[in-house]
Amino acid sequence: MRSGTVWLVVLGLLSWFPLQAQAFRFQDVVEKARASAKSAYEAPATIPDFMANLSYDEYQSIRFDPDQSLWRDAGSRFQVMLIPAGKFYTRPVSLHVVDGEGVQSLPFEKKRFNVSDDALGKRIPADLGYAGLKLTFPFDGPGVANQFLVFAGASYFRGVSKETAFGLSGRGIAVDTGLPSGEEFPDFTEFWLERPAPDSDHMRIYALLDGPSVTGAYQFTVYPGGQTRMDVKARLFFRDSTELLGLAPLTSMFYYGENTPRPLGEWRPQVHDSDGLLIHDEQSGEWLWRPLINPERLATSYHQTGRVGGFGLIQRDTEFRHFEDLEARYERRPSAWVSAGGDWGEGHVVLVEIPTDDETNDNIVAFWSPGRPVNAGTTREFDYSVRFGGPDVADHPGGKVVNTFVGAGDRIGGGDQEGAYRVLVDFAGGALSELGAEAPVVSKVSGGEGVEVLEHFVEWVEPENLWRMSVLARPEPGRALQLRGFLTVDDDVATETWSYSLPTGTGLRKEL
CATH class of the missing domain: 2.60.40.10 (Immunoglobulins)
Incomplete structure (x- = not known):
């Protein structure tokens, strides 16, 4: 074979791999969501009762083997750990990898997990399924796999930056949160993980959302670091009308703080993952700070925005002496800031504060809700970013x-x-x-x-x-x-x- 022919073959192979990797696109998820919205909702299959009824310690005894992390052998900076279904996570999700060979499904394999309870290990079904995934990145240097982003349960995800520890959560969507009619919890039912180059500084994930009232397609492009940023594309298709739609919701915990009484018997000065809601209205230029409370009764407040620039749940108090908790380390909990992509129009940033008697419940929800009604058969498109980091994550310039x-x-x-x-x-x-x-x-x-x-x-x-x-x-x-x-x-x-x-x-x- 002549040298010119060899180079043509090599170039052909080099071009083939990117083309194969590009064979799956966000639009494919959009079309799946669109088609799903035209049919009646079917709730996802659930795990066996005994797995759902595991104690906390029993579920924690099922541990993913880090040596089984996706892309570990290739030395990738991004790696993926898998979460077993069980306890809180009763609805398994479908996982796929998108790479140079196309799209491959990830079947459940018990060998990926170490189970300290032998009797439980024997009973775990071979087709149990995964509840979600954890992404890792070497914040602490080469060869270290620091967890920084977790997708698990309904449409929840949790993120941290290099200097913060897990606390509040984001969600794909909130439906009728805080209303007497009751809240609907759509699920991320399927994920596609686009394999990044070994030295890449970002990674892309696609997700399919499904619920009784809405289906959706999501694209998350993730940049971990001093602030971990997620650029989000959301395309929503409504099966049914929605009374209160919540976009880019954030969920956190506020038990008590400096502006509330300390519960009887509590020795710690404060207990909270976030201490306030911050809102930026680009139309008026106003920045608004709303301290959180733990109310006696459900409390919902609506903060009107002409053109929302961003909103977030912030942990401004970052001094250990204000919490004195060596285990929870509330002073290290991340803040999260949502930046709207383009003009979302008039609407409200809604804050829902739910009474709680302890710190184990996420009782705070904040989201943006459009000023126009959302009717069955309609479609909405929203782009935004979510940043996890310290209390200055919003880049707020004023006092x-x-x-x-x-x-x-x-x-x-x-x-x-x-x-x-x-x-x-x-x-x-x-x-x-x-x-x-x-x-x-x-x-x-x-x-x-x-x-x-x-x-x-x-x-x-x-x-x-x-x-x-x-x-x-x-x-x-x-x-x-x-x-x-x-x-x-x-x-x-x-x-x-x-x-x-x-x-x-x-x-x-x-x-x-």
Whole structure:
């Protein structure tokens, strides 16, 4: 064979592999979702009852063997660990790999798992199925497989950056969350993992969503690092009308914090994965901070946006001494920020706060909901990104709320007004960083319906190098305390807007 012919053969082979890898596309998932939406919903098959009823320790005894990780032998920076169905994960998913040879399915294999309980190991069905997957990346250096992204359960996923530890979750979609009618939980039923080059800095995953009201196709392009970013394409097809559609939902936990009473018997100062909701409205330019609470009753709030730039659940408190928990390490929990791709139109960022008696329940949900109704037979397309990282993940440029303290307004240090609250809000950063103690910083405060703002003023807190807004406000009997406030300097807005809603029955003051 002549040399020219050899090179033609080599070039042909080199071009064949990329073409084969490109044989599967996001559009293929879109068409599957579109077709599925035209037929009646069929719930996924579930695992045997004994596997669903395993104790926590029994399920944890089924451990994936890291030596069985996908692409480990090839020295890939990205590797995939598999999660067994069982306990919480009762609906197995289908997994496929997309590479130079096309699309291959991943059948369940018991040999991928080590089971410390021999009796349980014998009973695990050979066709049990996988519940999801964990992605790893060498944050800590070559040869180290650090878990940074997990897909498992309904449409949930959890992500971390290099310096954070697992905490809050994202979801593909939320349907009727917080409504009396009850929430619907669509599932990611099928995943396609596009094999990256060994030295790649990103990886792509496709997912098929299915539920009683909606089907969907998702593309996740993942970039792990100091901030882990996921670029998301979502194409949704509605079988049925949806009363409250939640896009790019985030789910977290808030048990108690600096702005709530400490439950009886709790020794830790605070317990939460996130301490606030941050919203950026690009149309108005406003940044809004809403401290989270653990209410006595279900609480849902709607924050209108003309053109949402982003929203997120943030863990601003990152000091160990504010949690004192060596096991949970709440100060290392990640923040998550959703950035809208393009103009999503008018809508609301919805916050759902669910009562909880302990820290084991994710009781906080935040999502964006469109201002237009979602009817059966319609299609929606949304692009966005989700970033997991530290408290500055939103790149918020202005002054920020550092602390919110709330107490009775009729005692020493609080005031002499029965039925009132004393609220202290600390601000720092942005333009405030350049100011001295004598700067003309002014508070702007307003109360919601039935709330009388009795006084408000600003003080410089020299020991902490911050500015404190002090508010005395009294709600009418039976009404929630609803307040908004921010700081200005020479009539220019210097901080984000602090927005607070505290229902009755909190135990912070005597109810009238």
